[in-house]
Amino acid sequence: MSHKLLKKKNYLKFMVFVILTLIMFVQMNFFKKIYFVFTRDYETRLIKSYEYCGNESIGFLSNVKKKFQIDHKIPIVNYANSPNSSWYFNDLKDKKDKKIIFLNYNPNYKVDTKYSKNLEDYKVLHQHNNCYLLDIR
């Protein structure tokens, strides 16, 4: 009898544990997230965590890096009130060329930069909404 009671008690404890774990899983979308770890690589998940062209615009930077096979750091001027995303290019070489990136470009917005804010001073290599990869003329 006592053995049966002990078994029943342990079963109850186990059920409580399972229910709490399931609540936790549902709350954090665990199954979806583990599926994404299998199906999406790190880079894709990183891009999805940020906006494509807005604030840090990591999606745009990633696209530019791939499309133009960028292997060196390019100066980034972010016109939005947002952290500077130059850390994204951290693993690239330090090499000077004439390329520059404008993120969330807005000519009326004041940013502290040595680069001209006039788009006519540049050749547009790539554009997505207000994000630009430019070449200094």
Add this chain to the structure above:
Amino acid sequence: MIEIFSIFTQLFIITIFCYVPTSICLFLKSNKNPDILNRLEIGIILNLFVLLILSFSLRSGSNTIYYVLIIIFLNNLLFLSKDIFQKYKGQNLRIDYIFLFFIFLFFVFSIDLSNNLKIGWDAQNYWLVKKLVFTNGGDFFDLKNTPRNDYPYLGSFVWHIYSKFSILRYEYFGRLFYLYLFLLSIFSVASIIKIKNFEKVMLIFVLIFLIYKIDLFNGYQEILNFSLLILLTKIFYEIFTNKLSIKKFDNKFIYLLILINSILWIKSEGTVLIAIFLLSMVLMNQINFKIKIIITLVFISLLLYKYYIFNFIGLSHEIQKGNYEYFKIYDFFDFVSFSRIILVVKYLLFYSLNNVIYILTIFILMVMTKHDKKNIFILPFSLMFILGLGFFMSAFLFTSFPLKWVLWVSLDRVMFETSGLYVILVPLFYDFLKRKKFLDNI
């Protein structure tokens, strides 16, 4: 699949780095028979201390400290293998279900983190920049060229070390250490009272549901100090429940001081939080006067040493540079006006609803004051809570920045960090309910 494997490998790497042999547990905590979590709890503090010391000797382009870390890793691995072999030989090798639960939670939260890779605003602007200084082969002299060079750097250094010592070398593998420390502090605090494994698991679930949010691990340093403050209150509890410890300078105090040192090197406000903790401790009658003097002197020495190092590196040693720039004593009443006090109180109430620990702390302290008058922990924790509120008031009232903006962007984080001092009240309250047999009717 490789990423899942790397997460488990990272868990293994951190565990080995934080593993300590029985002799160290015996020396620092008089624990003759430590379980794996006891060892890791001591080891993680020693690991932070070792990393801080190694960061002083790191020089640009040199790999010496990484070789030292590899030696430490191999040494710890040897100790672990020896302990496992001895237990196996003595037929003492048993599965630790609580540690299995720890591994399980670490894995679940790692998956959560691997899908929320966005780094917070200040973390991108300051903490990540400091981490990248080390990643790019720089040393602590290069930190003077980073923004907010008045901020300490231990958290960023740890972030760098653990992303370097990982298979895939992704940035977030460094932040897995933050998660590890957080979980370890929760598991440690849940084991201060003697309860069955199932009760412990339930208590951990409660604490996790109350505290865990993925945003805590977005590179901000508050989670580190929060977790270390939990461990600090735990050692405080252990010292006071062992009457011998408060009579003479026990080795537990050495552990306490190493822990305090780490907190000072993670965030500037750590100094104030330690001062709040020590003041509450020093005001207790039970503790020997000599010990109070020693602890206070060592704390001041640690602060002076930090000041010296900052000066040596060329870092700014102002507390919160720019934040109190315009405060002058003759303008006192411009800063401490009725409307400003009301605004701070309003935000305090608002963010208390966001951080359940505060509501629980008030409730627990009120109930225990009424029904458990002889409990010696009510007074120091009440004092810590009041001093904590005083800290929020003064830190924000005297700011030179627009008050509403500062409150909006930083009060919740400071409140969260400080709440690490009160988490221990949850297991203590559970113990109180058990002692008073409140739970028997349920």
